[in-house]
Amino acid sequence: MRDLAPPPQPFGYFVHHQGCGHAERCAALVNALPASRRVTVFCARPDILPQLPSNAQIVTLPSLFERQGDETDMDHLPTPATLHCAPLGWPGIRRAMGILAAWFADADPALIICDVSAEIAQFARICAVPHVKVLQHGDRSDPGHRAAYDGAVGLLAPFAEALAQPEWDAAMRAKTHFAGGLGLNFALPRRAEARARLGIAPDAQVALVLSGGGGDGLAVAPLGIAARTFPQWRWLTIGKIQDDWHATAGGNLCHRGWVDNPQDYLAAANLVVSSAGNTTCAQVLAAARPWIVVPEWRYFDEQVEKARALSRAGAALHLLALPASAHRWQEAVEAALAGHDPSAQARLLSPDPAKGAACWLEALAQRLWQARSLKQEA
Secondary structure, eight states: OOOOOOOOOOEEEEEOOSSSHHHHHHHHHHHHSOTTSOEEEEESOGGGOOOOOTTEEEEEOOOSSSOOSOOOOOTTSOOOTTOSSOOTTOHHHHHHHHHHHHHHHHHOOSEEEEESOHHHHHHHHHTTOOEEEEOOOSOOOSHHHHHHHHTOSEEEESSOGGGOOTTOOHHHHHTEEEOTTTTOOOOOOOHHHHHHHHTOOTTOEEEEEEOOSSSOOEEHHHHHHHHHHOTTEEEEEESOEEOOTTOOOOTTEEEOOSOSOHHHHHHHOSEEEEOOOHHHHHHHHHHTOOEEEOOOOOGGGHHHHHHHHHHHTTSOEEOSSOOOSHHHHHHHHHHHHHTOOHHHHHTTSOSSHHHHHHHHHHHHHHHHTHHHHHHHHO
């Protein structure tokens, strides 16, 4: 009788804790992996993670960028170009790297998915662990990102290939798996049903302003101008909004804050104005509504490049900032409504992005460790 095959080597998964997208992608992907594939998820904020299956365990890491009070600052020493956030004298970072190094040594992982940190990715490579780097938009031509990408065994893009940046060369694209909509976790209801739940009249004109959780949100003053410019419309905001003391918002602008049912608001909308976070963009694409996208500040101009890519794909009207006058709001809304192409938006979402990414990761791990498997069988 032949011995039973040993369980497959585990996967690691590092989850950055700014915003929601990293955690939502992790949950979608881990739930799509085979039950036999054990996964250890490393995160400084485990509370942001959605429900994970029984084959996953969570390890809490100290934050890599938030002060704990025990730091000895050495800010007079410059950071080399190959690193982004690697301050000296931070015990929390040492503890985090120690936890990862110990797991690398004990678990013998097949690979680790890094979403996202160029330093963690490079650390995995130094520890002889194959890493898959989650690819994000932005100007990431610096040595730190290039080292992380060049050292990766694969790149996982949580968006469609049509949103790739023009400067990404053939070698980079060849090892990239595109998974448009990875992490999207809701079904869009019918507009009539959504409006009934939200108490919105069937014939109302509704503009939805949507901001994610990774930043401070869009400013309210220009939204007040929009509401006054279109008094016949209802303007609703969900997510974070920056308050402005000088804003003169009318009664047709209502702030709902953080909600558990963004799908209802998207289904109810005739027009969406949003920032360009990855989860936010996937949600708006699923809703297929006329769309004005305005990037918020992010490191490496991530949202700027994402908005540009959406514009190139014909999925959204990209504005550098919210309009600052009534006539500019009129131009923007008219352009978004006239240029709306729901088919262009639909093409940017994969049918089952989590399953496709899981299959890609499994095949990648099999290829990487094929030589060892053959030795074990011999």
